[in-house]
Amino acid sequence: xxxxxxxxxxxxGRGSRLYALTQKTAKPAVSFGGKYSIVDFPLSNCxxxxxxxxxxxxxxxxxxxxxxxxxxxxWDLDRLYGGVHTLPPYEQAKGTDWYKGTANAIYQxxxxxxxxxxxxxxxxxxxxxxxxxxxxxxxxxKEKNAEFSVAVMEVPWEDASxxxxxxxxxxxxxxxxxxxPPVPKSNLASMGIYIFNWDILKKYLxxxxxxxxxxxxxxxxxxxxxxxxxxxxxxYHFSGYWRDVGTIDSLWSANxxxxxxxxxxxxxFDENWKIYSRTPVMPCQKIGPQAVVQDSLITEGCxxxxxxxxxxxxxxxxxxxxxxxxxxxxxxxxxVKAGAVVKKSIIAxxxxxxxxxKVGGEGSVAHVGEGLTIxxxxxxxxxxxxxxxxxxxxxxx
Amino acid sequence: xxxxxxxxxxxxIVFPNSYDNTVPELVTERLMASIPFAGRYxxxxxxxxxxxxxxxxxxxxVVRKNYHSLMDHLGTGAAWDLARRHGGLNIVPPFAEKEVKxxxxxxxxxxxxxxxxxxxxEQYAILTDTNQVANIDYKAVIAExxxxxxxxxxxxxxxxxxxxLKNNDNYTLVLEGTQVKEVLFNDFREGKxxxxxxxxxxxxxxxxxxxxxxxxxxxxxxERDILAHNVNVMDVRAIEYxxxxxxxxxxxxxxxxxxxxxxxxxxxxxxxxxxxxxxKVRDDNPTRYLPGSKVNxxxxxxxxxxxxxxxxxxxxxxxxxxxxAVVKNCVLMQDTVVEADAKVEYxxxxxxxxxxAGKTLTGAESFPVYVAKNHTV
Numbered sequence: 144x145x146x147x148x149x150x151x152x153x154x155x156g157r158g159s160r161l162y163a164l165t166q167k168t169a170k171p172a173v174s175f176g177g178k179y180s181i182v183d184f185p186l187s188n189c190x191x192x193x194x195x196x197x198x199x200x201x202x203x204x205x206x207x208x209x210x211x212x213x214x215x216x217x218w219d220l221d222r223l224y225g226g227v228h229t230l231p232p233y234e235q236a237k238g239t240d241w242y243k244g245t246a247n248a249i250y251q252x253x254x255x256x257x258x259x260x261x262x263x264x265x266x267x268x269x270x271x272x273x274x275x276x277x278x279x280x281x282x283x284x285k286e287k288n289a290e291f292s293v294a295v296m297e298v299p300w301e302d303a304s305x306x307x308x309x310x311x312x313x314x315x316x317x318x319x320x321x322x323x324p325p326v327p328k329s330n331l332a333s334m335g336i337y338i339f340n341w342d343i344l345k346k347y348l349x350x351x352x353x354x355x356x357x358x359x360x361x362x363x364x365x366x367x368x369x370x371x372x373x374x375x376x377x378x379y380h381f382s383g384y385w386r387d388v389g390t391i392d393s394l395w396s397a398n399x400x401x402x403x404x405x406x407x408x409x410x411x412f413d414e415n416w417k418i419y420s421r422t423p424v425m426p427c428q429k430i431g432p433q434a435v436v437q438d439s440l441i442t443e444g445c446x447x448x449x450x451x452x453x454x455x456x457x458x459x460x461x462x463x464x465x466x467x468x469x470x471x472x473x474x475x476x477x478x479v480k481a482g483a484v485v486k487k488s489i490i491a492x493x494x495x496x497x498x499x500x501k502v503g504g505e506g507s508v509a510h511v512g513e514g515l516t517i518x519x520x521x522x523x524x525x526x527x528x529x530x531x532x533x534x535x536x537x538x539x540x
Numbered sequence: 541x542x543x544x545x546x547x548x549x550x551x552x553i554v555f556p557n558s559y560d561n562t563v564p565e566l567v568t569e570r571l572m573a574s575i576p577f578a579g580r581y582x583x584x585x586x587x588x589x590x591x592x593x594x595x596x597x598x599x600x601x602v603v604r605k606n607y608h609s610l611m612d613h614l615g616t617g618a619a620w621d622l623a624r625r626h627g628g629l630n631i632v633p634p635f636a637e638k639e640v641k642x643x644x645x646x647x648x649x650x651x652x653x654x655x656x657x658x659x660x661x662e663q664y665a666i667l668t669d670t671n672q673v674a675n676i677d678y679k680a681v682i683a684e685x686x687x688x689x690x691x692x693x694x695x696x697x698x699x700x701x702x703x704x705l706k707n708n709d710n711y712t713l714v715l716e717g718t719q720v721k722e723v724l725f726n727d728f729r730e731g732k733x734x735x736x737x738x739x740x741x742x743x744x745x746x747x748x749x750x751x752x753x754x755x756x757x758x759x760x761x762x763e764r765d766i767l768a769h770n771v772n773v774m775d776v777r778a779i780e781y782x783x784x785x786x787x788x789x790x791x792x793x794x795x796x797x798x799x800x801x802x803x804x805x806x807x808x809x810x811x812x813x814x815x816x817x818x819x820k821v822r823d824d825n826p827t828r829y830l831p832g833s834k835v836n837x838x839x840x841x842x843x844x845x846x847x848x849x850x851x852x853x854x855x856x857x858x859x860x861x862x863x864x865a866v867v868k869n870c871v872l873m874q875d876t877v878v879e880a881d882a883k884v885e886y887x888x889x890x891x892x893x894x895x896x897a898g899k900t901l902t903g904a905e906s907f908p909v910y911v912a913k914n915h916t917v
Contacts, residue, residue, distance in 0.1 A: 177826035411825045419823055424816040427579035432837045442826035
């Protein structure tokens with residue numbers, strides 16, 4: 144029994160530009176939008192696009208991600224044949240290796256893909272917030288009789304040189320690929336989402352692996368090799384909401400955009416394209432007698448007695464009386480005690496901001512790593528990256 | 541003496557239709573067990589979660605009628621970790637013989653699962669209704685039963701007999717120490733009594749023997765026909781339950797018990813972190829508070845969309861309160877919509893109710909107005 148398409152999510156990266164947030168957690172497991180993890184987006188897109196076989200290549204800090212994915216039940220991916228599987232590197236007869244690059248992460252899982260004998264493989268990224276219909280993408284791939292298709296977004300010309308760019312003709316056929324060029328010939332940025340015919344992908348992965356000089360990366364090695372051989376390559380235009388949330392600023396902005404779906408285009412409230420997640424088991428949110436809650440997303444288990452404005456709170460967050468939370472992202476189980484002020488920050492899971500402490504400001508986004516304590520009366524300045532607990536009354540920049 | 545070493549040494553039997561008659565409005569299209577409660581739960585969630593948390597993973601729900609909503613809610617039982625290869629959740633509908641038999645009393649219901657009970661392996665059986673919302677450590681209850689050496693243990697609460705149960709199937713216990721000396725039916729006395737919680741523990745074989753015996757004599761009520769008759773010939777002991785209980789026995793108590801949970805002490809008592817309460821997941825997004833919303837002293841589930849004013853309310857999943865709307869002292873069940881500038885106070889809306897723009901609807905604290913499922917006001 145063969146599957147038409149298998150999805151592979153690249154989720155092994157360390158996410159080092161998320162600094163203290165990814166010390167104990169892989170980037171795809173970082174929480175987003177109050178009750179989601181980043182990986183919920185590609186997973187839910189798969190399910191909503193009728194893709195029921197998904198491999199997640201994990202490497203850095205995989206435990207939380209493994210536990211989160213579990214048997215895949217929240218995404219309806221607990222299937223008799225197919226379903227979701229996490230794929231860490233493993234010891235093989237001919238040797239053991241970490242995933243050396245994006246292409247190598249797929250190469251090492253050729254065996255997993257072959258079990259399903261698919262016609263197509265879609266490669267997804269575990270660090271993007273995007274609602275995309277992969278079925279539409281696959282139709283495009285079939286209509287063009289392509290061997291390789293890549294999803295692209297039009298970006299402003301002045302930003303184009305920050306991206307991997309696809310140069311395509313009027314039929315969307317790709318003629319050239321430029322990786323972050325000083326002089327861009329195109330403004331079609333690759334989203335890092337590819338559909339391959341499986342036979343082509345397998346052939347090129349094997350050739351890439353045999354090349355000792357390759358960095359085993361899709362962008363640097365595999366796509367240039369396909370171009371060199373004049374393969375049938377097409378660019379699929381996507382124009383919906385798409386954000387790479389690989390930095391503190393972009394993660395914070397994307398969370399803020401969720402608060403304004405009418406203008407930002409990221410609608411988490413869409414009944415027809417639900418984002419599924421593993422839900423914590425907690426009672427309803429409690430809003431206290433003196434609480435002020437405006438322009439915010441709040442979820443189960445929260446207890447709000449203070450002021451929360453323009454913020455996104457995950458499950459079980461406590462905001463005590465007199466505390467102020469503004470323009471902030473507060474992750475699961477964090478506590479903001481009486482009189483503390485949190486502004487323009489990302490506060491990771493289980494952080495305790497003690498009474499009267501101040502975190503963040505008006506400028507760049509401050510963030511505090513998982514499980515840390517910000518002592519009473521302490522100050523964490525705007526833009527600070529907090530890796531260690533801050534003692535009472537201390538100031539951190 | 542036996543000790544319960546493995547906590548899965550008991551099976552659970554749940555009577556989801558018990559006391560349906562006390563809340564006729566709420567059970568027109570459902571039964572007691574599937575009445576929505578506390579913003580995101582159904583009454584049966586508390587019983588099933590307590591059992592799951594106590595290691596009881598063989599649970600039979602003996603339904604009588606109006607059980608479509610319950611079937612939909614329970615599914616495979618996976619939400620309570622009760623989708624199991626052995627045991628798990630077992631929904632027992634009435635068995636159709638020549639004519640469909642709908643059981644009358646508990647004994648009749650138990651008689652319908654007698655063959656099933658005979659084939660189980662668990663040593664003990666625990667029986668319960670669903671109209672009492674509590675987070676009970678059944679493991680401790682069973683341990684106490686085993687320790688006492690009683691034939692039957694009865695859980696009770698020392699409390700006043702609630703209005704809704706006066707003359708409506710209440711049972712109180714006359715005790716000597718922990719020994720049950722007498723079971724009184726429809727106690728009308730004022731003041732605190734030993735109110736039977738209709739939770740019973742006994743050996744599975746004892747239960748089978750009692751049910752067989754009662755059936756041959758044509759008896760159908762467990763409390764009146766078995767318990768009361770046997771207090772002198774069997775060792776029947778009482779176990780006091782001192783935890784938080786919300787008892788649903790009329791519309792007023794339904795309203796009051798929801799409202800009580802707005803107070804954090806009550807909420808924490810019913811939802812201790814170590815004894816989570818599971819329910820069917822609806823995949824709602826977080827609740828969105830729009831600019832200009834004013835929400836105070838309320839319990840709010842996920843999936844709500846609030847632009848107006850909400851004070852002292854319990855909002856279930858997916859409730860919408862539009863701009864200018866004012867909602868005070870209300871219990872709004874799932875997907876209720878209060879349109880712009882509507883004003884409602886002391887009302888209970890069932891699922892999918894719509895209060896149209898600019899309308900005013902007011903009940904009283906002593907008499908909350910109930911709006912039935914799918915109605916538009």
